[in-house]
Amino acid sequence: MGLTSTPTLLTTTLCATALLTGAVWCWPRLARTTWRTVGGRVGLLLATQLALFACVVLAANRSFGFYASWADLFGQERGEGVVVDHTPYGTGGQGGAGGALRVVGLRDADGTGGRIQRVRVVGRTTRIATPALVYLPPEYFQPRYRTRTFPVAVVLTGYPGTAEALVRGLRYPRTAHRLAAAGRMRPMVLVMLRPTVAPPRDTECADVPGGPRTESFFAEDLPAAVRVHYRVDRAPAGWGVVGDSTGGYCALKLAMHHPEVYAAGAGLSPYYRAPVDRTTGDLYGGDRNLRDRADLWWCLAHLPAPDTSLLVSSSRTGENNYKDTLEFIRRVKAKGVTRISSIILDSGGHNFNTWRREIPATLRWMSDRIGER
Template identity: 70%
Template structure:
């Protein structure tokens, strides 16, 4: 029986333990009603064990729903990244396929009918960053009549800490893209799904950390090069977009603004607009004022030339803490007269998967309409 952090077995065991401890506490309480140290210690022990079991069950259920941590090592800060084997034989590039799977809910077992999801390992040629990702390839990618066609692609980022699998299983990006294309609401596109935490457990906020992980360069240079080497991804300009939620949303907006020659569009779902500094990030800037400023989108809008790119931001009037900042960001971008800005504003919705699932279909339609293909 697997007892991984995200295993259903672990969740069931935690719920059963909490239920048994609660029942045991009620059953044994009369026997522990005395004033002796054994009775008092027994009551304290039962209450403590019951509450710990309840907290564990609730925490595991929340992690199952929101994908905060992928493993016990990830939870306790011992995750040091996954080893990725890349064979550098002739013809091989910085991207290797390590597994394939069907698109959940696609209704077709063959790739040219239901598309395909590949799990890949990526090693940055210039940054040396190694990470894994899931790549959704639409059915058209495998159909003979499209064999010479290139496809638009969107990089899709989770929040922090996040898991790439949640983009497939919880946020349903591949299934949504497939359904939109089948309904004629969006063009077929490739999705490259990963988390922005490419140097776990550290939250690098997609910054080129002085003396540390060059995360922005990985997303701006290494990842696009790897994709175009391995897949039929539309070339520059305008073939790539980037989407993310929460931390991934901040990264998407920042990378699209900093690299409009690479990313024609960037969408930030529930994004913020300035890199935080906390225990998970460490010192991102190392006293480098230029790096600090570049991580602040407000500063970029005020002091740098407006990028020729398209941006999408989302928020909710009730339930999202970024609502006021998002309205202010929209006005700042509009004032540039060059950068194009769109928004999705819900009446209510929290900072969670349910809210993002409501925004993803319109987001994919939007970004697909701003990318080029051949």
């Protein structure tokens, strides 16, 4: 029986009900103080609580799609995703302005020979200040590359997320180094941070009226700050953005809204319309134009197709966005200008193990679409 199947949940529920009923029925028989009866009570209570806990966990996983299968739960899913291009691709655009960046820490990148700098970015136009991690590949420091600039991928977490999770949990630097060393992608600089620039509020990468101008920070301040402090491509043809979950939605929105900044945007397990809930608060201040613009479905229907490349991912089993992702691909293809690609796994939940399987193909895809040709 599958992890998310109805028979699994029903069987677990029946077991929990039987154990609870048995505990009530047998409790008077176990009232004595011998070691057998005490052990029986402890065992019965433990078994009942474990069964009830399993019911809750299975129901939550079924609702939110954290893990798609038993193999996914135990980290045994190993097959990497494969990119399918639905349209041809190209490049284009111009860059943004305004930002300051200060290095506050430095350490070796785990086993890659590169460096990870812990930085603090302060937006000159938005006044947003947020920490980030910048991965510089080993080639950045090699004499033969001293006159070369490097393409940049801005890498975003989900909500709330931490930049450190992109290094240790999702292993972006290690994967990028492995692929570059094998000649499967060009070396690139990774700027890793969470989209939650005004914690604990989830701003969904929007310019909130009277609040944080998060979209402007990622579209203007961050690229400008990175260009000033690092030897990176200045043209948007050398810039891409990738993220998972909330970060995936943000990556798609930034690439669609700002093709003059990002030549490519990749959303791993993204959604296509920003939620409004207790974590976001009022994102639009009653402004219908802002609300519509944050809705990627509305953008596809009412705005000119942006000259950028997009990648989306999902799983046939385990992801709630599968049908929406197929529809998003269809609508982008119908516009005829934006390039669209996808990674569709047979099985995979909304979790790190799934995204680790998609990241190698995503980085190769990104490398093919940004930087020197």
